Amino acid sequence: MDNASEKKYIYQQMHLIIEERRELTKLYFHLKERLSSLDKLVDCKEIKKTNTLMVKREGNILSKESNYQQYILSKKSSKNIPYQKIALTISSILKGSGRPLSNKEIHTILKNENRIQIGYKNLTMNILPKMNNDSTMNIERAYRGYWQYRLNS
Numbered sequence: 001m002d003n004a005s006e007k008k009y010i011y012q013q014m015h016l017i018i019e020e021r022r023e024l025t026k027l028y029f030h031l032k033e034r035l036s037s038l039d040k041l042v043d044c045k046e047i048k049k050t051n052t053l054m055v056k057r058e059g060n061i062l063s064k065e066s067n068y069q070q071y072i073l074s075k076k077s078s079k080n081i082p083y084q085k086i087a088l089t090i091s092s093i094l095k096g097s098g099r100p101l102s103n104k105e106i107h108t109i110l111k112n113e114n115r116i117q118i119g120y121k122n123l124t125m126n127i128l129p130k131m132n133n134d135s136t137m138n139i140e141r142a143y144r145g146y147w148q149y150r151l152n153s
Contacts, residue, residue: 083127087134089114091131094147099148100142106128124145138150
């Protein structure tokens, strides 16, 4: 093949490639338009679905909000339980049990039976040691993690 015929052949190939590229570009833009139209349809369906969910959520939000308000009110009302009340309650629990009780048992009894909401850590780290040091309270540490009623003899 001589140079002139080879050049002619290369130009023909380049021309075919350009035409194929144009057709691919047209096809690409057509598919892109179709995709965007499908997205619009999906968006419309999602908006309708979202509107129905929003109505359901409003009911859930209102109930959650009322539960939260009740929680805050209960927290405010039971926030400052006097030490004396807690100490006397614990003392009576220990006196009635007749045996040493663990920190966990005392906490459970306070929460369930006496309806005193107090943190476990606060009970074990602050209140019970303070009661042990308080001479007016008849409670003493039996052994690690257990407390008992002190008999005055």
